[in-house]
Amino acid sequence: MQLSHEQVRHIAELAKLALTDDEVERFAQQxxxxxxxxxxxxxxxxxxxxxxxxxxxxxxxxxxxxxxxSLTAEEVLANAPQRxxxxxxxxxxxxxx
Amino acid sequence: MNAPRLCYTxxxxxxxxxxxxxxxxxxxxxxxxxxxxxxxxxxxGCSADYASATPNSHVCPVCMAxxxxxxxxxxxxxxxxxxxxxxxxxxxxxxxxxxxxxYPYPDLPKGYQISQYDLPLCIRGHLxxxxxxxxxxxxxxxxxxxxxxxxLVHAGDSSLIDYNRAGVPLMEIVTEADLHSAEAASAYxxxxxxxxxxxGVNNGNMEEGALRCEANVSLRPLGTESFGTKVEVKNLxxxxxxxxxxxxxxxxxxxxxxxGQSVTQxxxxxxxxxxxxxxxxxxxxxxxxxxxxxxxxxxxxPSRAWVAEMRATLPELPAARAARFVEQYGLREHDARLLxxxxxxxxxxxxxxxxxxxxxxxxxxxxxxxxxxxxxxxEHACDIDQCRVSPEGLADLLGLxxxxxxxxxxxxxxxxxxxxxxxxxxxxxRREGLxxxxxxxxxxxxxxxxxxxxxxxxxxxxxxxxxVLAFFVGQVMRETRGQANPNIVGPLLKDRLEKxxxx
Numbered sequence: 001m002q003l004s005h006e007q008v009r010h011i012a013e014l015a016k017l018a019l020t021d022d023e024v025e026r027f028a029q030q031x032x033x034x035x036x037x038x039x040x041x042x043x044x045x046x047x048x049x050x051x052x053x054x055x056x057x058x059x060x061x062x063x064x065x066x067x068x069x070s071l072t073a074e075e076v077l078a079n080a081p082q083r084x085x086x087x088x089x090x091x092x093x094x095x096x097x
Numbered sequence: 098m099n100a101p102r103l104c105y106t107x108x109x110x111x112x113x114x115x116x117x118x119x120x121x122x123x124x125x126x127x128x129x130x131x132x133x134x135x136x137x138x139x140x141x142g143c144s145a146d147y148a149s150a151t152p153n154s155h156v157c158p159v160c161m162a163x164x165x166x167x168x169x170x171x172x173x174x175x176x177x178x179x180x181x182x183x184x185x186x187x188x189x190x191x192x193x194x195x196x197x198x199x200y201p202y203p204d205l206p207k208g209y210q211i212s213q214y215d216l217p218l219c220i221r222g223h224l225x226x227x228x229x230x231x232x233x234x235x236x237x238x239x240x241x242x243x244x245x246x247x248x249l250v251h252a253g254d255s256s257l258i259d260y261n262r263a264g265v266p267l268m269e270i271v272t273e274a275d276l277h278s279a280e281a282a283s284a285y286x287x288x289x290x291x292x293x294x295x296x297g298v299n300n301g302n303m304e305e306g307a308l309r310c311e312a313n314v315s316l317r318p319l320g321t322e323s324f325g326t327k328v329e330v331k332n333l334x335x336x337x338x339x340x341x342x343x344x345x346x347x348x349x350x351x352x353x354x355x356x357g358q359s360v361t362q363x364x365x366x367x368x369x370x371x372x373x374x375x376x377x378x379x380x381x382x383x384x385x386x387x388x389x390x391x392x393x394x395x396x397x398x399p400s401r402a403w404v405a406e407m408r409a410t411l412p413e414l415p416a417a418r419a420a421r422f423v424e425q426y427g428l429r430e431h432d433a434r435l436l437x438x439x440x441x442x443x444x445x446x447x448x449x450x451x452x453x454x455x456x457x458x459x460x461x462x463x464x465x466x467x468x469x470x471x472x473x474x475x476e477h478a479c480d481i482d483q484c485r486v487s488p489e490g491l492a493d494l495l496g497l498x499x500x501x502x503x504x505x506x507x508x509x510x511x512x513x514x515x516x517x518x519x520x521x522x523x524x525x526x527r528r529e530g531l532x533x534x535x536x537x538x539x540x541x542x543x544x545x546x547x548x549x550x551x552x553x554x555x556x557x558x559x560x561x562x563x564x565v566l567a568f569f570v571g572q573v574m575r576e577t578r579g580q581a582n583p584n585i586v587g588p589l590l591k592d593r594l595e596k597x598x599x600x
Contacts, residue, residue: 060398061169070157085152092255093256
């Protein structure tokens with residue numbers, strides 16, 4: 001299965017990544033290889049196996065609704081590229097919700 | 098996004114009720130996001146009380162999505178969701194799982210939201226609502242559990258992010274497209290909100306965003322079955338906004354269709370200030386969320402025994418309670434509904450009825466609650482659970498009225514004093530000297546004083562003008578600071594006046 005450049009650009013857009021033309025070419029190849037491997041796996045007969053999202057046999061792992069200490073705002077903001085008081089500051093975001 | 102901001106104004110002659118070239122039926126489905134009232138967040142132990150906290154003070158490596166952290170499901174949030182599902186008559190499947198909904202946005206630290214895609218906790222329910230057109234059943238498609246996003250503050254040339262809200266438990270309640278008017282959509286929301294508050298799973302506050310609503314609106318020619326193109330309307334932060342926005346959107350689509358144009362599938366936002374829906378984004382290709390099962394969270398398999406246990410904890414819901422109030426206490430349906438609407442008020446009412454059983458009918462209790470007590474609560478912007486008059490205290494007051502120790506006028510004054518001071522009825526009555534005057538001799542003296550100082554009305558009465566009696570009763574009440582027993586004053590007054598005639 002060969003991914004088109006258009007598909008690669010679409011995936012990059014969904015991940016908000018800016019790709020150069022060279023990268024589009026390279027990733028088209030790499031992603032196609034990954035898909036080819038998935039195609040390979042699909043040749044296995046899995047008719048008798050129920051769809052499985054997890055391999056370990058855990059169920060119903062929950063915790064009680066109890067508050068535990070958070071980080072301090074200073075710790076939280078320590079690596080923020082930009083801050084404004086106790087807020088993270090980012091480029092303006094308009095529309096969407 | 099540089100989407101054009103369009104605002105369609107509604108010319109008067111095209112307002113609702115005007116004739117279209119064709120008759121359309123509106124088809125509306127609702128999506129409600131309700132923050133679940135938990136102590137901690139959905140997947141970590143940070144406090145979920147984000148509203149009053151300083152920015153970014155309820156944040157930890159899990160809700161900040163630092164590498165290598167693992168989420169763990171909040172048990173209470175699961176219970177609240179299942180409880181809601183059961184209250185809405187949903188099935189609780191034996192297998193539910195979480196999924197990742199992928200989209201990059203600064204309010205989403207992980208770059209995906211943990212939500213439920215194809216196997217939610219609750220499916221296939223229904224809710225009965227009362228609309229102008231009569232009772233209607235709205236089918237509930239699903240109730241699922243997810244996490245809230247961070248709060249964005251837009252500040253001119255930048256946006257500010259507070260991650261306190263990121264990871265707060267959120268349930269989404271989705272209906273089938275069963276609603277056909279803005280009024281019905283609003284009625285659905287009112288009914289749902291009442292139930293959520295009854296269950297104690299959500300505080301119902303729309304303005305603060307604890308309860309958020311989106312409507313999917315489309316039109317189709319009346320009598321047809323297939324659906325038209327639907328438009329999603331967001332930013333509905335009040336019941337009024339829900340009604341206005343849906344009405345507006347129905348009208349906008351009708352005009353497009355009447356003009357031979359087609360409706361495009363978009364997301365619109367309600368602009369409360371301008372009173373119109375505003376284009377937000379195109380749906381085309383936008384919803385590519387690439388859902389996949391959340392590998393960090395094992396699935397939930399609610400056992401039938403546990404579901405039965407949850408069902409047993411369901412409180413009596415508002416509709417059933419109102420019906421019982423009519424049946425059991427003989428209340429008028431309107432009053433019963435008002436009293437059953439909020440759990441705390443319904444419980445207060447029933448506790449008062451029980452405490453006052455020996456002397457006051459339930460209807461009498463209802464009148465006091467709906468009248469004087471509600472007025473005091475409103476005037477003091479006070480909730481019933483902060484009310485300093487207990488059900489037993491109110492019952493004692495009603496007892497004093499029944500005994501004739503105080504009259505109706507004074508009793509309102511006593512209640513107000515009880516409400517502000519927190520003192521018991523008899524304490525207030527004694528302290529303020531408000532005991533009802535039943536003493537004939539003393540009342541006769543007061544009446545004579547009143548008659549002497551009002552010779553003109555006396556003459557009018559003697560000339561046959563009965564209506565001055567009310568004036569005299571009023572004067573006697575004034576003289577006695579409202580304490581005179583009107584049942585004694587009336588006859589006594591007549592008696593003294595008649596005596597003057599015979600002089």
